[in-house]
Amino acid sequence: MTRSHDDVVQNQFGPRAAAYVQSAVHAAGEDLDALESSARREAPKRALDLGAGGGHVAYRLALHASSVVALDLSAEMMAAVASTARDRGLANIETCVAPAEDMPFEAEAFDFLASRFSAHHWRDFEAGLREARRILRIGATAIFIDVVSPGPAALDTHLQAVELLRDPSHVRNYTASQWQAALARAGFGARKIEARRLRMDFSTWVGRMQTSEAHRVAIRSLQQNTSSRTATYFEIEPDGSFTFDTLQIEVTAT
Numbered sequence: 001m002t003r004s005h006d007d008v009v010q011n012q013f014g015p016r017a018a019a020y021v022q023s024a025v026h027a028a029g030e031d032l033d034a035l036e037s038s039a040r041r042e043a044p045k046r047a048l049d050l051g052a053g054g055g056h057v058a059y060r061l062a063l064h065a066s067s068v069v070a071l072d073l074s075a076e077m078m079a080a081v082a083s084t085a086r087d088r089g090l091a092n093i094e095t096c097v098a099p100a101e102d103m104p105f106e107a108e109a110f111d112f113l114a115s116r117f118s119a120h121h122w123r124d125f126e127a128g129l130r131e132a133r134r135i136l137r138i139g140a141t142a143i144f145i146d147v148v149s150p151g152p153a154a155l156d157t158h159l160q161a162v163e164l165l166r167d168p169s170h171v172r173n174y175t176a177s178q179w180q181a182a183l184a185r186a187g188f189g190a191r192k193i194e195a196r197r198l199r200m201d202f203s204t205w206v207g208r209m210q211t212s213e214a215h216r217v218a219i220r221s222l223q224q225n226t227s228s229r230t231a232t233y234f235e236i237e238p239d240g241s242f243t244f245d246t247l248q249i250e251v252t253a254t
Helices: 005-022 030-042 056-061 075-087 125-134 153-166 176-186 202-208 213-225 228-233
Strands: 046-050 067-072 093-097 110-116 136-147 188-200 242-253
Touching: 030 056, 030 110, 030 136, 030 188, 030 242, 046 056, 056 067, 056 075, 056 110, 067 075, 075 093, 125 136, 125 176, 136 176, 136 188, 153 213, 153 228, 176 188, 176 242, 188 202, 202 213
Parallel strands: 046 067, 046 110, 067 093, 110 136
Antiparallel strands: 136 242, 188 242
16 A cells, blocks of 8 residues: 555544644643744734644634634644634634645745644655745744754664654654754744753653554663663653653744
8 A cells, every 4th residue: 555645644643633632742831832922922913833733833823813824734633623723712713734845825925933843744844844934924933843853873763763653654853953954945044942851751642642552662662772871861761751852943034
């Protein structure tokens, strides 16, 4: 059976839409608070939540923007977001099903964009960033948040391996320097960068994605047999819980 990457993403996230709407780690956090602060400051007319997933960015943006579009590749995710928005009385949120690399919007259609924990799923990272730049007006603010690679080969290999075992739609966690270079090539100017550490509870992390038992065992085997350097860096705990790096980059469309 031949499946495209977009098919893999949809198959992974569609059946798990409710889990992502309800996910505590996605619904809160310093990064989300900081993103909302930027939206409050900008008070955009039309904002985009790119790779919306459970819609947690869109819900925050809706409090400060005239209108918000939540875009995701999964139709099931967008149905869950639309339902949640209605339940919360957020009438200014609309949804759109499309890939990050090919958004159905005119150039300069938005004056604010945010993307959180989405880019590592994109089949073409740089094409997604170019699209983000295309649909933003000059001078608009964009905020990208994602898990990032620490850089050194052994640490990078461990991170990519456990991410892929947990979720077959994972493509890559990029380093901070790769993010900055790609954003510059896409036509963004860096404004603010914040690095954070995020702890993941193992059972919740694999449960949300309904990771198969075989892959859970493989992840635990990798964790238990890794070097002390890697175990220390990721703060691997006896039950498999661990901590990784995230990056929040605020940029301007130039």
